[in-house]
Amino acid sequence: MNRTEVPDVVILRLPLYVRALAQLLAGGAEVVSSQQLGSLLQMTPAQIRKDLSYFGRFGKQGRGYNVRFLREELRRILGLDRKWPACLVGVGRLGQAIINYSGFAPEGFTIVAAFDRDPEQVGRNIAGVEVRPMSDLRATVADREIAVGIVSVPAAQAQSVIDLLVAGGVRGILNYAPIAPQVPLNVVLRNIDPVLSLQSMTFYLLPHDDGPALPITLP
Amino acid sequence: MNRTEVPDVVILRLPLYVRALAQLLAGGAEVVSSQQLGSLLQMTPAQIRKDLSYFGRFGKQGRGYNVRFLREELRRILGLDRKWPACLVGVGRLGQAIINYSGFAPEGFTIVAAFDRDPEQVGRNIAGVEVRPMSDLRATVADREIAVGIVSVPAAQAQSVIDLLVAGGVRGILNYAPIAPQVPLNVVLRNIDPVLSLQSMTFYLLPHDDGPALPITLP
DNA sequence: TAGCGGTAGTTAAATTATTCACAATTGTTT
DNA sequence: AAACAATTGTGAATAATTTAACTACCGCTA
Numbered sequence: 001m002n003r004t005e006v007p008d009v010v011i012l013r014l015p016l017y018v019r020a021l022a023q024l025l026a027g028g029a030e031v032v033s034s035q036q037l038g039s040l041l042q043m044t045p046a047q048i049r050k051d052l053s054y055f056g057r058f059g060k061q062g063r064g065y066n067v068r069f070l071r072e073e074l075r076r077i078l079g080l081d082r083k084w085p086a087c088l089v090g091v092g093r094l095g096q097a098i099i100n101y102s103g104f105a106p107e108g109f110t111i112v113a114a115f116d117r118d119p120e121q122v123g124r125n126i127a128g129v130e131v132r133p134m135s136d137l138r139a140t141v142a143d144r145e146i147a148v149g150i151v152s153v154p155a156a157q158a159q160s161v162i163d164l165l166v167a168g169g170v171r172g173i174l175n176y177a178p179i180a181p182q183v184p185l186n187v188v189l190r191n192i193d194p195v196l197s198l199q200s201m202t203f204y205l206l207p208h209d210d211g212p213a214l215p216i217t218l219p
Numbered sequence: 220m221n222r223t224e225v226p227d228v229v230i231l232r233l234p235l236y237v238r239a240l241a242q243l244l245a246g247g248a249e250v251v252s253s254q255q256l257g258s259l260l261q262m263t264p265a266q267i268r269k270d271l272s273y274f275g276r277f278g279k280q281g282r283g284y285n286v287r288f289l290r291e292e293l294r295r296i297l298g299l300d301r302k303w304p305a306c307l308v309g310v311g312r313l314g315q316a317i318i319n320y321s322g323f324a325p326e327g328f329t330i331v332a333a334f335d336r337d338p339e340q341v342g343r344n345i346a347g348v349e350v351r352p353m354s355d356l357r358a359t360v361a362d363r364e365i366a367v368g369i370v371s372v373p374a375a376q377a378q379s380v381i382d383l384l385v386a387g388g389v390r391g392i393l394n395y396a397p398i399a400p401q402v403p404l405n406v407v408l409r410n411i412d413p414v415l416s417l418q419s420m421t422f423y424l425l426p427h428d429d430g431p432a433l434p435i436t437l438p
Numbered sequence: 439t440a441g442c443g444g445t446a447g448t449t450a451a452a453t454t455a456t457t458c459a460c461a462a463t464t465g466t467t468t
Numbered sequence: 469a470a471a472c473a474a475t476t477g478t479g480a481a482t483a484a485t486t487t488a489a490c491t492a493c494c495g496c497t498a
Contacts (some may be wrong), residue, residue, distance in 0.1 A: 103414050205407065206298040
């Protein structure tokens, strides 16, 4: 299972499958076909089967996939069957919302340390996490084997914070700042950027010439 | 300029260009080449030129692109040269962080109305926006010609809220709930889902066989 | 004004991703 | 037990996207 063989787009879709399977499981389903999963996620059954085939054979012909089994396999493939301690940098409004967000922990992403450069914030305890000074970042990341850094500082400071995290040994970064950060090839970057999302949305809200303005009447 | 001719991936990249150009402009640059823009955004110059060529000819051979001009053209193409009034549904912790976020308004996205089903929240004023009951949603969206809805309610309620927004006439939805919503073809959907981002990140943090474990010694 | 370095726009080629189509297999029904 | 309906996994075909390569052009310099 050579990771360079599996296209990135496929990896991006696997968590979608995991989530849909969890839903199905919660609903009591034991078996699901690529057809059903496809209509749930609005994609073609062929794509789902193809995606899964990169990793093995999980289904039974004529039946479909065992929901619980497939979910567990995908979680294992993605590394979701373990804990991923993370640290947060920047405990402003956004950072606090992130620390308090209840969606990370159940998925194994626990924020075990928080940092801020503001002396006012340092020492505060937010949702059980003590805010530490930036000068502690490097050592803490190393000591606690933190592989994931979450960045919620203003754009102006984001790149230098990311550099710090990388220097500390973090291997993945979830960046909320509205910039296009530079990271080494061996560091995985994911950007959360609602403004970009809105800005690409508006194009489709504009009127465009994609058809005759008036119905064409044949003579 | 038929929108069906322009690939979606291209539209997704345009805001990136707009942002990079704004940065360059702030830095005093008057002209930029696809080469420079590419290294700033970590993409090939060819891709940038190709993307721009879908919309016209903006550069000068031997020189590059006029930063201010290209930025304005792209903003016009994306519809960013106008105001996009938006409404927010769900003013819990996340919703409040969104309303208070200072990054939307400068880009023309102003939250002009907020809704919540909790009677405790209704009537409150958050950052100058009064929270209204869900029963007002439909009429308000229509009256104020709100084209964009932002959804920050718990997953369980998200689909029904989205249905409401669509019924009210919203044409684009920015969804923060961790679900895969169903929307009609004529409604543009963008999901903000940090958990999915993390879940696809961890795959790359795992050890994978992508090369010999030990150096191979030739005899 | 002729030549040159540099860069856009564009056509063609290469690469990547998606969809199709079908053999193989499963469980069910008659 | 045979026929049948359903569904996977996959190789081939198709479609989409990216990259490369080249022509035309711009502004500068000698």
